[in-house]
Amino acid sequence: MHNGPLQADGSPGWLLHDPAANRFYLLGWAGFELLSRWSLGNASALLARVNTETTLQLGDDDLQQLLRFLSGNQLLQVTQSDSLWQWHQQHKAGALMWLLKHYLFIRIPLVRPDKLLQRLLPWLSLVYRPLFWWLMAAVMVSGLVLVSQRWDAFTHTFANYAGWSAALGIAVALSLAKVVHELGHAFTARYFGCRVPAMGVAFLVMLPVLYTDTNDAWKLPDRRQRLLIGAAGMLAELTLAVCATLLWCFLPDGPLRAGVFLLATTTWVATLLINASPFMRFDGYFLLSDWWGMPNLHARAFALARWQLRRSLLGLDDPPPEYFPASRQRALLIFAWVTWLYRLVVFTSIAFLVYHVFFKALGTILLMVELGWFIVRPIFGELKVWWRRRADLRWQGRTWRSAALLTAVVLFFVLPWHGDISSPAVIGAAQSQGLYAAEAADVADVRVQEGQQVQPGQILAILSSPALEYQLAQAKVIATSLAWQVTQQPFNNDLRNKGGTLTTLLLAAKQQVASLQEQRDRLTLIAPFAGRIADVSDALRTGTVVTQGERLLQVVGLEGVRGEVYVDEENVGDLHPGDIARFIADSGDSAAITCRLGQVDKLNQNTLEQPLMASIYGGPIASELRGQAIEPLTTVFRVPLESCEQHIAPLRELPGKARLHVTPHSLLQQGWRRLAVAVGSEAGV
Known part of the structure; x- marks a missing residue:
């Protein structure tokens, strides 16, 4: 037994050490007094001696409680093999339970470092002196000053590394940091006279982590020493990070420098975030336990x-x-x-x-x-x-x-009190058409502006293509020449010998001229219907050059509203054509618009044709760009919005939310349906 920390009520405490299991048990005053006189071998004599020689007044219940504690932890000397067999049968785990416990957590001791630590400790005695920590403070200040002068290079250390070199640097840096962490615990425990019986690797849900057995630290009565042992791992990693910061300033570019950068910036931060937490049984837990003086x-x-x-x-x-x-x-x-x-x-x-x-x-x-x-x-x-x-x-x-x-x-x-759902939607004019540049051309004339009303057939802008004009002029010259030759064919033997070939060539030349004239006509942008001009491109200015297929402006109808709402797999089954939907724009620029649902799509959307809804463009539907197509990452169904009450069409498409009334379902039903959808999706059914 060793002196232990005081109890919560101020009474003394003792630690009972079981060397075979390397476990420590905290005893109160009564337990210590009983065990101190255990050699009496008689319950009545034991209780009488304690009650006589101390101010305690113990009874049979106190002794029975101590016996149950000693028996449950195998601290009693057993004289009969039947007792051992009975204990073994009671605590024997089935194969399934053994596999379960060892899958969730298992320790594998690799080395018994106690003697090696004792031999190496004199060489590291400087670490436990104030001079060393003043030296580390100077190294830290020097490293930070030098790094601040090369901050851009420091922050972009990993930018030029990828593949195996980066992976190797990360692996070596992490391994070194964790080994130094555990050695910090081990050397500090040995410095204060504690045994370190084992170091090895533990698997927490198959995730490997290094560990050091420092249970012997419980016998130390000095709380400061126990705190130093618990904090030594994190202090060792911080020391390594300080040295790595200064070392980075003198290393050439390469995987080694990248690994040192990782030690200086990342590993110690991860250690503090994980190990400093008292909510798991890591260093932070034991530090808080010692700080409060509360084992277990x-x-x-x-x-x-x-x-x-x-x-x-x-x-x-x-x-x-x-x-x-x-x-x-x-x-x-x-x-x-x-x-x-x-x-x-x-x-x-x-x-x-x-x-x-x-x-x-x-x-x-x-x-x-x-x-x-x-x-x-x-x-x-x-x-x-x-x-x-x-x-x-x-x-x-x-x-x-x-x-x-x-x-x-x-x-x-x-209770089925939740009967409305909100789904992402977009709404716009019933008539809407974008106008594009048919050819690469110069903007010769622009006759409209944003928001202007136009009539069907009205000229909006005129584009000019010098290359196309040249081709048209050449085609006209050829057509004129062929037409003259056809008219002179009866009077010229050479032309007469060509027979019907000239007529065929003339027809082809006229078709070429007509085709080029049609191309030129397409360079004149004409309103397809009565409406307003929207989304005029910045490139649509006189004298600028536009590329083939470039979108120049949008013509939006004056009346009529249509839209579409995107519903998830969970709620699409509750929707029916004709149901009411209330659209509310995200911008809040317009009042709510009441529409009716159209025919629900039978198949979910494999590609998202509405960019406003895609998350990659700031929309609400999680999606990613694959090639030229936008693919949703969740299962969504498109439902058209029809027969909208608003007659004045919006100038541009408005993203927002549509409130849909569905059959009320309880939260329990909704949760069950979501679970069924998720399981079905993961199972591929």
Whole structure:
């Protein structure tokens, strides 16, 4: 036994060390006094001696509680093999449970470094002196000053590296950082006289992480020493980052410099974000545990939170599992709830990450295992406790309040009160036509401007193509020459010998002239119907050059509105032709427009023909550009909006939302349908 930290009530504590399992157990005053006189070998004599020689007054219940603790942790000397066999059978896990636990977490010790650490420690004694840390401060300042002078080169270190060189640099840098991290724990523990029996690799849901066994640190009575051991890994990585920052300034460009850049900028940040968190059993947890002087911080905080939950919801008046001052109790309750929420997010994220890494069948199994083990199992275990204690429940203020809250929550999810949906939509004029440049040409004349009303057949702009004019002039010369030759054929023997060939060539020349004249006519932009001018291109100015196929302006009809709404797979089955839809523009420039739904498309949209709706152009539908087509990343169906009440057509297309009335469904039904759609989509059915 070793001296331990004081208890929460101020009484002394002791640590009981089990060298075989390398575990430490915190004993209170009563447990220490009983074990100190254990050699008496008689329960009555043991209790009498403790009650006589100390101010404690212990009874059989206290002794039985200690015996259960010692027996449960295999700390009693066993004289019969039957007892060992019975304990083995009680704690024997089935093959499935063994595989489950070792898949979720397993430790593999690789080295026993204690003797090597002891031999190397004198060479590193400078690290534990103030002079070293003053030196590191100077190195940090020097590195930051030099880097600030070459900031652009520093921030673009990785820009020129890709492929295997970058991957190798990242792998080496990460490996070095993690090895230095664990050596920081190991050397510091050995410096303070603690054994380091093993270092190795642990697999957390098949993710490899290095570990160092520093359990021996629990025997240190000095809290500062325990804190230094817990923080040594992060301090070692920060020291490595400081040295890497200065080293970067003197290395030539290459993979080595890229790896040093990673050490200086990334690895230590990731370490702080992960290891400094007290919500998982990483360095931050042990630091907070030592800072508060509370071994088994998670278990004790969770026990207190479960007690408070049962007291608040069920009205159970159980005594708290431990006594804490009011401020510490509030801190522990907040810590427990934040930890539960943090783990919910982390474990759910890991589960879905594993699902996407493996093929569908195995990924689904692993997803269910992790969600079941980390999330469903703890909740189900607490509900089992509530059910076991149902006889202790009494109707009172807290239970009435819990029943009312539960009823409200159930009704909120079960009642079909949610009957409207909002879907992305776009609306525009019923008549709309874009005008494009038929040929590469010069803008000779522009006769309209943005918003101007035009009549059918009105000339909007005239383009001129010198190349086309030259081709037309040449074609006319050829046609004129051939026409003269045909008229002179009866009077000229050479022309007469050509027979009908001249007539054929003349017809071809006339067709060529007509074709070129038609091309020239297409360079004159004419209004196809009565409307207004919209979206005039900046290139449509006199004297500028436009390319073939360039969009120049839009002619929008004066009356009539049409549009389309994009509905997800979950809600499309509730829509019917003729249903009312209310469109509200995102810009808020126009009042709500009431329309009717047209025929719902039978097939989902493989390509998105409306760029305004695509996320790559700022729209609401997640999409990506593949070649020249926009492909939605989710399943959406197009539903036309018809018979809109507004008669004045908008000048340009308006993106917005359409409120659609559907058959009311409860949130529970909606959740089930979403789950079914997601499962069907992932399964490919």
